[in-house]
Amino acid sequence: MTVSFLITVFVLGAVGSYISGLVGVGGSIINYPLLLYVPALLGVGSFTAHDVSGAIAVQVLFATVGGVWGYRKGSYLHASLIGYMGTSIIIGSLLGSLFSGAFSESMINITYALLATIAVIMMVLPQQSMQQEAQESVSFSRWIAAGSAFVVGVSAGIVGAAGAFILVPIMLVVLKIPTRVTIATSLAVTLLSSIGTSAGKLITGQVPFLPAAVLIAASLLAAPLGAKTARHVQAKWLQRALAVLLLGVAVEMWIQMLI
Numbered sequence: 001m002t003v004s005f006l007i008t009v010f011v012l013g014a015v016g017s018y019i020s021g022l023v024g025v026g027g028s029i030i031n032y033p034l035l036l037y038v039p040a041l042l043g044v045g046s047f048t049a050h051d052v053s054g055a056i057a058v059q060v061l062f063a064t065v066g067g068v069w070g071y072r073k074g075s076y077l078h079a080s081l082i083g084y085m086g087t088s089i090i091i092g093s094l095l096g097s098l099f100s101g102a103f104s105e106s107m108i109n110i111t112y113a114l115l116a117t118i119a120v121i122m123m124v125l126p127q128q129s130m131q132q133e134a135q136e137s138v139s140f141s142r143w144i145a146a147g148s149a150f151v152v153g154v155s156a157g158i159v160g161a162a163g164a165f166i167l168v169p170i171m172l173v174v175l176k177i178p179t180r181v182t183i184a185t186s187l188a189v190t191l192l193s194s195i196g197t198s199a200g201k202l203i204t205g206q207v208p209f210l211p212a213a214v215l216i217a218a219s220l221l222a223a224p225l226g227a228k229t230a231r232h233v234q235a236k237w238l239q240r241a242l243a244v245l246l247l248g249v250a251v252e253m254w255i256q257m258l259i
Helices: 003-023 028-042 049-070 079-102 105-124 142-159 164-174 179-203 209-230 235-258
Strands: none
Touching (some): 003 209, 028 105, 049 105, 049 209, 079 142, 079 164, 079 179, 105 142, 105 235, 142 179, 164 179, 164 235
16 A cells, blocks of 8 residues: 555545534545545545445544544433434444445445435435424434434444434434434444444454554544534534535445446
8 A cells, every 4th residue: 555545545534534523424424435436536546345344434433432522511412312222223233244245345335325315315304493402302212213223223334334324314304303412412323333333344354454544543633623613503504514415425326336
């Protein structure tokens, strides 16, 4: 691996990690297509789909640690929701990552594109207006929270993501959780998911260690900055930014697979 390749990986990882802290995702939603296509386009090196899924699985673990740390002093981390969704998603992500080695690269890419597309559809569905921005008085279905988190965990474990990019729409649209509580809490749930995903990828030998280490360094630097920025941005703009991001990634993934 060349120095230019590793610098490119660091820059891409920093971008994804900053966004993870800003809109409450783990960073994989943008890092997966960036790492899969940009280094090759620049001529500095290339990853396989399995390499990318393994590297970002570990990167997301550290990105979410930084993001959750940024929210530690606020009132937006919902302990009960983290408990129900976190327990289910860590089991699902471990199972998905353990079996991901049996999937071809095209199947991994299709799974990722489908998840991004579903997330986009959910983000544009009509949403109930919610004014409360702290966790007090927030109610949700425990069965739906746990069940949806398990399904997301299995799917995300396959592609090496932690699933925050689809967890956020589920929390907003299905569970009716306020935006800022969703953003902070989804990072905590994603942290638990990434533990299962990373463990499965490591066990099955799908983690390229040097690129993963570079991504971790980028995450520790950029994710807390994103979380701090989010505190000064209106919730509706964070929601819109995530919707646009999801749409762009979904379109890009489908275009790349069709050409």
